[in-house]
């Protein structure tokens with residue numbers, strides 16, 4: 213979804229002759245979702261967009277997953293996935309991703325990138341990349357998008373693009389096997405964001421001009437790393453498709469399908485006298501998952517309110533919280549901090565850590581920033597998730613785990629035995 217935009221040069225009527233100054237016809241391309249039955253844009257290329265001169269295999273990063281078994285809540289320390297800044301100088305935002313969690317609907321990866329990525333097309337689904345920190349530009353066939361800390365960068369399926377960091381960028385990548393957009397309940401029947409939506413069209417930032425590569429018309433073989441459907445354990449494979457020209461050759465486009473950014477600081481939180489449920493924090497949705505964010509806000513103002521959440525059993529979903537900034541009151545004492553992910557799976561009841569409920573009473577403001585993904589099918593751990601699982605978060609409510617017997621009492625250092633996966 214997005215509202216109508218027009219960028220660069222387009223002809224006054226669609227599907228009619230549109231020529232360059234030298235008389236050559238531009239190639240019109242419709243990029244449309246759900247066949248020809250949903251949002252689309254028309255792009256005008258200097259060259260033929262379907263031209264290719266070679267194709268070869270792209271060995272994708274490890275996409276294997278391990279079941280969360282035995283079932284347990286988990287704490288993943290994302291900042292341990294990548295080393296010092298010097299080690300990340302050659303890592304890019306596409307090929308450097310490490311899979312943290314995934315299922316048949318969505319994959320969550322993390323990367324700390326400093327190098328420009330190759331040109332990339334995700335033909336599996338839309339991407340929603342949250343910029344934990346850093347800045348730069350995402351160059352796309354629709355034009356350039358500047359990005360900064362706190363941005364969600366929404367990239368529709370099959371959009372050719374590349375990431376060009378201006379500084380070290382920490383990116384939390386949510387890849388759907390579907391389209392990702394605002395919840396339907398935020399939209400009018402014609403697609404306008406309604407008054408009760410926590411953001412509106414003014415907060416969405418799309419490309420403002422065409423991006424033409426200098427050699428777009430001259431003809432230079434150009435690789436496009438393409439992620440697409442295929443066989444194998446993950447059902448996802450990669451190919452490097454070689455175009456005889458640079459794909460950034462679009463002189464203009466118009467329509468309702470294009471990449472855009474939305475900064476989390478533009479999300480207007482909805483608060484109440486008593487604790488508000490997670491759906492008020494929702495920002496986007498895909499098929500079988502939702503994305504919510506918890507932003508700095510005034511909290512519950514009933515005289516007897518308890519500002520932290522009540523314990524809740526997510527009967528139909530796994531809940532993945534990425535802690536970006538501030539202090540997260542409900543997790544106080546659990547070891548969770550900036551850069552942490554908590555995994556609260558369906559089948560486990562979770563809520564504030566011991567002492568957090570009493571400690572939160574009387575507070576009127578939470579300075580916290582977190583991004584949550586709820587999935588309606590179980591998530592498994594990717595190789596990155598397994599690598600940074602702290603193995604002891606499950607014991608944080610009880611204060612002891614299996615290494616501490618009743619006779620011994622809790623271990624003196626509070627460090628119970630680790631929980632292994634598989």
Ligand SMILES: [Fe+2]
Pocket residue numbers: 521524531556562
């Ligand atoms: Fe929760």
